[in-house]
Amino acid sequence: MDGCEFDGTNRYVVSWKVPLQGEAKTNFAATIGSTMQEPVEPGLITVGLNSDPNKMEVHTFAPDGTPSARSFHLVCFRDQ
Numbered sequence: 001m002d003g004c005e006f007d008g009t010n011r012y013v014v015s016w017k018v019p020l021q022g023e024a025k026t027n028f029a030a031t032i033g034s035t036m037q038e039p040v041e042p043g044l045i046t047v048g049l050n051s052d053p054n055k056m057e058v059h060t061f062a063p064d065g066t067p068s069a070r071s072f073h074l075v076c077f078r079d080q
Contacts, residue, residue, distance in 0.1 A: 010067035
């Protein structure tokens with residue numbers, strides 16, 4: 001990972017040092033969660049590619065689908 005921009009609501013743009021698109025197929029796994037003992041509100045998460053091949057977008061939501069900031073874990077796998 002190279003960086004992350006947060007819009008203050010529920011959109012995170014994650015930058016990578018290598019392109020996520022092109023020859024190698026990229027797969028993602030994400031879950032709502034924390035890194036320490038802080039409480040974690042339940043929620044939903046979506047992950048998708050961005051028009052920039054080195055970026056992806058993560059969106060988080062409350063259980064009812066309302067855009068909401070949530071902490072999350074993300075892994076990115078490439079087939080090459």
